Amino acid sequence: MLISPACRDALEGWLIHRKSLDGVADNTIEAYRSDVLGFLNFITGHFGDATGLKPLERVKPTDMRAWMASERKRGVAARSLARELSSVKSFYRWLAEREGFEPTAVLATRSPKFQKKLPRPLAVDAARAMIDTVETQASSDWIAARDAAVLTLLYGCGLRISEALGLTFAQAPLPDVLRITGKGGKERIVPVIAPARVAVDQYLAVQPHSLLPDDKLFRAVRGGPLSARQIAKAMESARMQLGLPATATPHAMRHSFATHLLEAGGDLRAIQELLGHASLSTTQAYTAVDTARLMEVYDNAHPKGRKHG
Structure with a gap:
């Protein structure tokens, strides 16, 4: 009706x-x-x-x-x-x-209950291997450089895939910090690490398309804007080659950025700002996966936690 x-x-x-x-x-x-x-x-x-x-x-x-x-x-x-x-x-x-x-x-209608799936990060070596593998399996040098640059932005700067693919040619070469407009129009400042700037420069040096300032920075084979699905497909092939689980997605690269920062001693609120999360609870969900493992490390390292033989 x-x-x-x-x-x-x-x-x-x-x-x-x-x-x-x-x-x-x-x-x-x-x-x-x-x-x-x-x-x-x-x-x-x-x-x-x-x-x-x-x-x-x-x-x-x-x-x-x-x-x-x-x-x-x-x-x-x-x-x-x-x-x-x-x-x-x-x-x-x-x-x-x-x-x-x-x-x-x-x-007043109650929402159905469901178990929230926590995002799963990649190990540091797996995240690096993912970037290397999408490069080696690409069909041409410029596509290899492109895919590596996109994944480096996800993992090195914590960008969402939509944010990375939303960058324009006018923003290149990338500055030391990017002003990113994320979900809900919320703006944040994101530091750009040197490997990410280098990866984007390498891509721009070999990509074959003529770009105008307002054009999307990352291009598909035929010259149109690159889609998130194309990056996801490249990661699917790479994770099969590496024997990684289906959770190794573009979003997992962003999650890995947050988790590895926390493991290195990063402040949770600072990570929240870098990710552009509206609430700290969202950022905590990103890192909750690792809490048990971090406590295990603490227990093993702390004198009171060691088992006496």
């Missing part, structure tokens, strides 16, 4: 609000659109009424449970359903304030 024009207009109004006032990224906007549109379609069919916003104002806890049960029956995982519910709640907060109705039935 098609949703009413009023519901569709409300959805578009909310998305415009999130993008313009909150600085939400385009990919996130599309995810919001999909999540809320699915919910609106369900509610419209559930009530059999596509007139105005009335179906949305009538939603009760039993209707929310029916929607969530329908999603689970469709095969939606608990983690994905939790994200959908979060999108729907955000939409309802905005709509209820605008239209003056009571949103408690939706806002």
